[in-house]
Amino acid sequence: MYARRVRVLSRGLFPECHPSSFACTYLSSFRRLLVPGLREIHIDDVYEDDWAILLLLCSTTLKDVSLIFADGDQDGRMIGGFLRSLGCDGSHGLERLCILTTFCNHVDLITKFHMLQDVQLRFSEETTGTLLIEGFSKLSALNHLSKLSVEWHTDNEHHQIVSTLLPHSVNFQSLHSIEIMAPAYMALLLIQCLGVDTTLKRIQINCHSCPLQQPTAFRRIVGECGLIAPSLEEVDLDFNVDQPIGLETFDAVLDIIRRSCLWTLRFAWTEFEIDDAYIHKACLSGCFSHLEVLDLVTYGASSPTFQVLRSLAIHCPVLKELDMSFTVEEAHLPLLVKEMENERPLSHCLKNLTIRLKDQPETAEIFTNKFIPIISQYLDSLFPSLDLCHAFGQFRRFTFVEGIRQTLKALQHRPAMDSRRLVGSHTLNL
Numbered sequence: 001m002y003a004r005r006v007r008v009l010s011r012g013l014f015p016e017c018h019p020s021s022f023a024c025t026y027l028s029s030f031r032r033l034l035v036p037g038l039r040e041i042h043i044d045d046v047y048e049d050d051w052a053i054l055l056l057l058c059s060t061t062l063k064d065v066s067l068i069f070a071d072g073d074q075d076g077r078m079i080g081g082f083l084r085s086l087g088c089d090g091s092h093g094l095e096r097l098c099i100l101t102t103f104c105n106h107v108d109l110i111t112k113f114h115m116l117q118d119v120q121l122r123f124s125e126e127t128t129g130t131l132l133i134e135g136f137s138k139l140s141a142l143n144h145l146s147k148l149s150v151e152w153h154t155d156n157e158h159h160q161i162v163s164t165l166l167p168h169s170v171n172f173q174s175l176h177s178i179e180i181m182a183p184a185y186m187a188l189l190l191i192q193c194l195g196v197d198t199t200l201k202r203i204q205i206n207c208h209s210c211p212l213q214q215p216t217a218f219r220r221i222v223g224e225c226g227l228i229a230p231s232l233e234e235v236d237l238d239f240n241v242d243q244p245i246g247l248e249t250f251d252a253v254l255d256i257i258r259r260s261c262l263w264t265l266r267f268a269w270t271e272f273e274i275d276d277a278y279i280h281k282a283c284l285s286g287c288f289s290h291l292e293v294l295d296l297v298t299y300g301a302s303s304p305t306f307q308v309l310r311s312l313a314i315h316c317p318v319l320k321e322l323d324m325s326f327t328v329e330e331a332h333l334p335l336l337v338k339e340m341e342n343e344r345p346l347s348h349c350l351k352n353l354t355i356r357l358k359d360q361p362e363t364a365e366i367f368t369n370k371f372i373p374i375i376s377q378y379l380d381s382l383f384p385s386l387d388l389c390h391a392f393g394q395f396r397r398f399t400f401v402e403g404i405r406q407t408l409k410a411l412q413h414r415p416a417m418d419s420r421r422l423v424g425s426h427t428l429n430l
Contacts, residue, residue: 079106176201219252295321307339
């Protein structure tokens with residue numbers, strides 16, 4: 001029954017792999033571990049029937065634990081018992097912990113694993129805003145914590161309930177990366193808890209709207225990120241809401257870039273309109289000059305055209321990855337052709353490009369039938385080092401992939417293009 005050489009246990013706990021109830025009772029009675037030398041556990045879909053075997057995996061050699069509970073742990077009893085059996089006496093060397101779903105009473109147990117460096121928690125929907133902030137503050141007791149992910153989804157409260165909370169600054173001594181997935185008002189409160197004196201280098205915020213959401217909450221989130229900008233190297237903001245924003249919010253994002261050593265910026269908004277003129281202005285200001293990764297994903301009525309690529313190629317000399325939404329109209333074709341005739345080719349080092357188009361039938365027809373030859377030559381004139389091109393939109397995958405590949409092969413001045421990988425995808429109708 002023992003597997004002394006096993007170091008990693010992954011995937012689900014299948015019924016046919018379970019020891020019998022007698023074996024579980026025997027092993028637990030004599031404190032015999034099922035896998036004595038186990039170092040990592042990654043188990044999905046843990047149900048109540050898995051309780052006995054979980055306790056038999058509580059090895060003192062564990063460094064990495066990832067448990068996703070399904071519908072068998074409604075009150076958190078199972079994971080609480082697992083953490084206690086694991087040995088939360090301060091001597092355990094556990095370094096990474098991922099628990100989905102977490103209850104607030106687990107935080108006190110988690111903070112006793114003093115060597116934790118990476119913690120990922122998804123709090124239950126029943127968790128109140130007050131308890132969430134308290135639990136977040138308690139995690140600052142982990143002096144070696146460098147990466148923290150906090151997720152909370154609820155429809156039971158709105159911002160007026162928790163906006164009376166006055167977040168107090170907590171000191172995460174070694175925190176370099178934080179991910180927050182929560183309603184905007186809660187994300188704002190958690191960021192305010194961090195204060196401005198922080199060692200953060202990476203911040204990722206994924207916000208969704210909720211009843212009675214404050215319209216200014218999202219702009220305030222960007223503003224709070226700006227306060228800690230000097231230490232930041234990577235910012236990822238994904239606002240999945242129906243409320244449109246003005247350019248003043250993105251101005252605040254650009255201010256973060258100006259005040260930091262940022263090399264990665266990812267910004268996505270469900271309803272966000274931005275045009276060529278604004279991108280050209282941002283490029284000329286030098287905001288993007290030191291970025292290596294830039295994602296600007298928007299789904300508003302207005303998106304930039306392909307002509308902004310030249311500005312990005314000129315003013316973003318070290319850009320390696322670009323993910324951007326574009327507007328495609330037939331009137332843009334002669335403009336691209338004229339630009340290629342009048343402007344000299346560039347030799348930018350961009351490696352990966354993702355093109356996002358609106359999901360409209362007319363866009364699909366224009367792009368697949370008319371744009372492919374021209375955009376292929378246009379991309380080659382700007383980014384001769386391009387290795388990978390993704391495209392997302394409502395068009396047939398075969399038509400796009402084959403069209404791009406055949407056109408690139410026809411470009412005689414760049415024989416090396418034959419070996420490039422170009423991938424077409426879509427959001428509908430594969």
